[in-house]
Amino acid sequence: DVERSRGLGDVYKRQIMDKSAKIYVAGHHGLVGSAIWNNLKERGFNNLIGRSHKELDLLDPIAVRNFFDQEQPDAVILAAAHVGGIMANLNYRADFIYQNLQIQQNVIGESFRHGVKKLLFLGSTCIYPREAPQPMKEEVLLTSPLEYTNEPYAIAKIAGLKMCESFNLQYGTNYIAVMPTNLYGPNDNFHLENSHVLPAMIRKIHLAKCLNEGDWNAVRKDINLRPVEGVNGNNSDTEILEKLKKFGITPEAVTLWGTGKPMREFLWSEEMADASVHVLLNVDFKQTYDASEKNADGITEIRNCHINVGTGKELSIREVAEKIMKEIGFKGELRWDASKPDGTLRKLTDVSKLHSLGWHHKVEIDEGIHRLYEWYLKGICINHQTV
Secondary structure, eight states: OHHHHHTOHHHHHHHHHSTTOOEEEETTTSHHHHHHHHHHHHTTOOOEEOOOTTTOOTTOHHHHHHHHHHHOOSEEEEOOOOOOOHHHHHHOHHHHHHHHHHHHHHHHHHHHHTTOOEEEEEOOGGGSBTTOOSSBOGGGTTSSOBOGGGHHHHHHHHHHHHHHHHHHHHHOOEEEEEEEOEEEOTTOOOOTTTSOHHHHHHHHHHHHHHHHTTOHHHHHHHHHHSOBTTBOTTSOHHHHHHHHHHTTBOSSEEEEESOSOOEEOEEEHHHHHHHHHHHHHHOOGGGSSOOSOBOTTSOBOOOOOOEEESOSOOEEHHHHHHHHHHHHTOOSEEEEETTSOOOOSBOOBOOHHHHHTTOOOOOOHHHHHHHHHHHHHHHHHHHHHHO
């Protein structure tokens, strides 16, 4: 296997630039994976492979090996992961570290065994220390303690990028890790407990607006599509109100976790996809580090080869919530529960490495919020019509 992986070299590079290259997108139904799939299609790559979780359990090493034996992909994009917001990260710590380590071990390991020379690994900027200098350069990795709330997930992602780095250094593979900032966009997860902050706020404020306007038809459409802890549109008004109140949603107000003070950077998922495909097609491992410096022992330390992907711009959670309130038109009150954790206070990425490699973002936050709310409403209408 080792000899085989060493022998692909320039042959592989010709394949990956060829539109007939077979590319496996792990997690192709997810927020980023689906956007990457569409981006590749738009660029003329039609030999794409994807498997749903039901078709291929990435936690099962035998199933993953059999899949690679059968498909023999030329390139792999690892966008599959076990993800969630602060509450999920706090409550299911073992799931986050175990499942992500297992997925990475299986997919990266089989990619190596099967001679895949180009692999893109997607991580997260939560890999950086809680008190990292802002904006965060790739070099601040592992310089101080992580944020406690998502430490297990962050450690798994650090292990993934170090796997890529280590295989490259030992075996000459071309595995590149990209670390996106907070993402949002089409196919986002709007689960009230497990989703990330921006889609969660959109759904909460949308439901509060519907309640405020007495539009129970809209409320029932929404929770029929995405039931809340077993409560759907068939439940009574009282049962629905009680359940939504648990998540801070009432006709009068929306209550969000924390103080609203933390600063966050948000990137439209389709732009993350475009950046990912740009890196896949145009960036080699040797371009991700500076090999000119040596340590006191005369050894060149090659580390921090991952690439931040973001906008380089930030705003507070409160500002995001207020923009969503304006977009949706909710006339009620916005409240904050300061007894709940804020998470890391700032997480702004330094994207100078990405810029030097030829990619810049275009979609700003106001346009992105508008696009996502339009997508959300369209999804409710389409699914309601097909029920």
